[in-house]
Amino acid sequence: MLRSKLSEHKLDTATWFVLLFLAYGLAYTTSSLRFILPMAFAIFTNNLLYQLGCYCMLFAVLRWYQKPIRMSLYLLAIGHSFLFALLEYSLFKVDPDALGIRILVSSVNMSAVYLGVALIAAKNGQRGRPEQTLLAVVLAMMMVVLYIPLVAYQTLPLMAVFRAATIVVQNLFFFIILGTMLMLFLFEEIEWHRLRSIRDELTGSFNRRYFKELVQRQLNQSEAASIIALVDIDHFKQINDTYGHDIGDEVITFVVQNLESLNLMDCVVARYGGEEFAIFARENDEARVAKALDTVRDEIACGFSIDDQPLRVSVSIGVVMLDTSYDYGEVLRQADKALYQAKQQGRNRVMLQAVNVA
Structure with missing residues (x-):
């Protein structure tokens, strides 16, 4: 059982993970409601939420490594996400059938953020901590997974194929993100108990x-x-x-x-x-x-x-x-x-x- 009191940076990490799940869940919901909602609105909204979800992962990893999140980074996340959604909306307005281009733009934008997150994890991970090495590997995998819809659509350019690939990616993301979150907190809990067993509580020296x-x-x-x-x-x-x-x-x-x-x-x-x-x-x-x-x-x-x-x-x-x-x-x-x-x-x-x- 996890300790009842987590340090501030871990609580921040958990909060950003929850917001990530929420953003992706809402994005998938708006995507599923394209037949009810105006198509342009659905495209703008779900792309905005998906991109904001990528930044939630960035913020979660930054806080895990106890790095501050500067206001400039918040503004970048909001600005980039809004402009990306606006670009997707504009592409749809110019040519509603240019789905392949919109998928490519989406994959590149989101994978760029995940690449940055993976580099942060690789740079800040401690040697001898396998879960932190695995975190960087998982983030790199997520960056690759983002291209599944593009590859699927290029192979067989049908809307049904794209939607099926999107569902696969969505499910993979949920499992990978949930696994990543549980892995980080579980290994951290194990390390906390290990240190308590070998360290003096007052001085931090060995017992x-x-x-x-x-x-x-x-x-x-x-x-x-x-x-x-x-x-x-x-x-x-x-x-x-x-x-x-x-x-x-x-x-x-x-x-x-x-x-x-x-x-x-x-x-x-x-x-x-x-x-x-x-x-x-x-x-x-x-x-x-x-x-x-x-x-x-x-x-x-x-x-x-x-x-x-x-x-x-x-x-x-x-x-x-x-x-x-x-x-x-x-x-x-x-x-x-x-x-x-x-x-x-x-x-x-x-x-x-x-x-x-x-």
Whole structure:
């Protein structure tokens, strides 16, 4: 079941999808009522609605990627759709039998918008997200589908053939658009739950369980030397008791942001406990590791303030240098021992030791 509260850009996307269905539905209705309505009116109206539907898809994709829709784009959509409908109307007035030309003009105009939408999706899609790659492919398919009525009419130039092809395209569009909408929201929901399972809600860093899985996987895939560090905020309970939990949360977030700026190879930061954090990196240079950690320790000690008033925040860091063989549990115990030594020696310091864990 989808979450009851969607972010603003997703609500916007859903709204544009609904408007797209509405525009295409009304367009098909006016097309079906050509025998009741004046033909010229039906042609103008359904072409206007079909073209506006294309722009609804454009707006839906833009909002999905959290892109703003500028007023100039709204004006372009309205102006282009109106002029396109007026052109179709004029072509009908000049030569009511020139159906092939009107179909060609319609296919080119609508496919041009879908081409733009497909390019936007291809440009903004994130690597490793198959649904976003599939979105660009689906949009390109829709652009091709738009030419079915033209091909059908050129093959057999009969009004009945054109109407049958139009019905096929209409149904294909409804299924493709509905499938696209469900695919995007379903995959996004899956990704949301996946991130919740591996990320700490407050800081956005990895959680303890995922840190363990990730580190074990990294170490199993490569025998390169590495480090594991445990970081603890000094006197955090005192900060919480004095300034409140909201300030405590800000301190935790501030520390994580600094730790994630560490200039270490393949660095992974996780919130390991309440005010404790874990770091993994592929490094074998003890001096480089010590310098990087000491730099971030100093930045934490100098950088936090409340309402422009500095608040002393410091961290103690225990580091274990690993060679190619290890036991994860034992390594964490060694890092915890190094962290304890850092605290025993006065806190606000880095305690680094090299071990060979069998």
